[in-house]
Amino acid sequence: MTSVTEMETAPAGQPRAIGPERTGIAAISFQNVSKYFLANDNSRLEVLRDISFNVPDGQIVAILGASGAGKSTILNLAAGLIAPDQGQVLVMGQDTRGAMDWNCVGYMFQDDRLLPWRSAIRNVALALETGATPAAERQRRAQSALDLVELGDFADSYPHQLSGGMRSRVALARSLVGEADILLMDEPFSRLDAQTRGSMHRELLRIHAMRRISILFVTHDVEEAVILADSIVVLSPRPGRLRQHVDVPLTQPRIGSAAAATLTAELRTSLEADTNQEIQ
Secondary structure, three states, X not given: OOOHHHOOOOOOOOOOOOOHHHHOOOOEEEEEEEEXXXXXXXXXXXXXXXXXXXXXXXXXEEEEOOOOOOHHHHHHHHOOOOXXXXXXXXEOOEEOOOOOOHHHEEEEOOOOOOOOOOOHHHHHHHHHOOOOOOHHHHHHHHHHHHHHOOOHHHXXXXXXXXXXXXXXXXXXXXXXXXXXXXXXXXXXXXOOOHHHHHHHHHHHHHHHHXXXXXXXXXXXXXXXXXXXXXXXXXXXOOOEOEEEEEEOOOOOOOOOOHHHHHHHXXXXXXXXXXXXXXXX
């Protein structure tokens, strides 16, 4: 399976695909999507069943659910790394099974995946190396991305010289260096301690306010979903089905707010109650 950084990118100077802000369409749209994989015994394993929801332009949508509910599968569908067996996945109105400019999508994984022999700036520039971007432009854009995450002074540092939070910010810079309109995030802060994770939440919200990119964020942490998201898609256990789609009409910042704590408690209670119930 290829990663987003290994996909074909548009040549330097070629016009980008029209962004959702100019078309009025959803950044990502899942339309009656189902997905199957083959189990070890060659039987068909149903992972997702009839999933439908949108990621509106400029919003953060969190996907919440237990392990095995298909959260990462949804991200991989949005990235075009796999295709749905039923239904459609549209990115900026285009079917992911067709020709697309994948420059519009960034992907931040659970692990930072930094190459230990590359400095921070060269790790960030890696995301641009599969295209025709000149070396000087790659350097400029990588430095700009590091400046955006407030790590410009650490461009020449190597991963072993950085803290866990700093490594996560380098990974975030790498996801943003292509100037993506959409960012896919697969539990990128789950391995950080609580204090560092809170710092990364504030950092992500700061960048989102500046760039207004559309974000699809996978997490198993209810509090994280409430703190970050404009809406939360709650999946039932395998096969993943849409159990709830919850709007979060709370103003930022939410960290430490009573309203966020109340919604977090309500969602936890809902998830713990009858988690095996079928969604009709």
